[in-house]
Amino acid sequence: MNDRKSETATAGVETPAPPRAADRILEVARDLFYREGIRAVGVDEIVRQAGVTKPSLYRSFSSKDELAASYLKAYEAEFWARFDEAVEAHPGDPRRQIVAFLSGVGKRASVDGYRGCGMTNAAVEYPERDHPARLVGENNKIELRGRLRRMAAEMGAADPATLGDGLLLLIEGAYISGQLFGSGGPAAAVAKNADLLIEASLSAK
Numbered sequence: 001m002n003d004r005k006s007e008t009a010t011a012g013v014e015t016p017a018p019p020r021a022a023d024r025i026l027e028v029a030r031d032l033f034y035r036e037g038i039r040a041v042g043v044d045e046i047v048r049q050a051g052v053t054k055p056s057l058y059r060s061f062s063s064k065d066e067l068a069a070s071y072l073k074a075y076e077a078e079f080w081a082r083f084d085e086a087v088e089a090h091p092g093d094p095r096r097q098i099v100a101f102l103s104g105v106g107k108r109a110s111v112d113g114y115r116g117c118g119m120t121n122a123a124v125e126y127p128e129r130d131h132p133a134r135l136v137g138e139n140n141k142i143e144l145r146g147r148l149r150r151m152a153a154e155m156g157a158a159d160p161a162t163l164g165d166g167l168l169l170l171i172e173g174a175y176i177s178g179q180l181f182g183s184g185g186p187a188a189a190v191a192k193n194a195d196l197l198i199e200a201s202l203s204a205k
Contacts, residue, residue: 022060024050030071034118038068038133039125068122069132075118076140083147094151095198098167102191105171109178109187116175144168155202163201170194 028050032041043064047054061067086101108114115121119137126134149164157163174190181187 021052021056065132072136094154102194106188106190109174110183114178116179157201
């Protein structure tokens with residue numbers, strides 16, 4: 001009787017499907033690529049940790065380069081989600097939007113084990129300007145630079161290009177210094193320094 005009740009109670013519950021091989025591969029690759037660097041990680045290690053075969057990897061991704069680009073596209077999507085979240089939290093106030101975004105950057109960059117921005121790291125690893133992984137990171141930085149300049153103009157900066165570029169330099173500096181110093185390093189103060197830079201730029205009009 002109890003068994004029949006149990007069967008009835010669970011009859012309408014669907015068991016979650018296991019993750020697709022491509023999803024497992026991408027999840028493992030993302031962790032390894034971020035922690036160890038893209039060039040340092042071989043395909044054999046990825047398939048071993050993902051529990052799949054090498055042919056399975058190449059059915060999902062035509063090459064390691066494509067897998068690296070897919071990892072960075074997912075990484076970039078999360079980057080813009082955090083950026084847009086800060087923008088939406090302070091509608092019509094670009095200064096507070098930038099400070100809010102950089103507060104998050106400062107917190108993440110001050111955690112032990114932080115490895116910087118995956119897209120910046122990829123640009124350093126791949127000097128070839130046409131490499132698929134580098135292109136994802138490079139295009140992200142170009143878009144970010146444009147957004148920061150436009151936000152500087154919305155603030156009323158006399159020289160929005162210079163202010164926008166200064167903010168970009170602070171961001172990239174936080175990514176690198178976070179790896180060098182970890183907790184207690186200068187990256188924790190990136191939002192405060194950005195606000196000081198904005199204040200100085202607006203006062204200079």
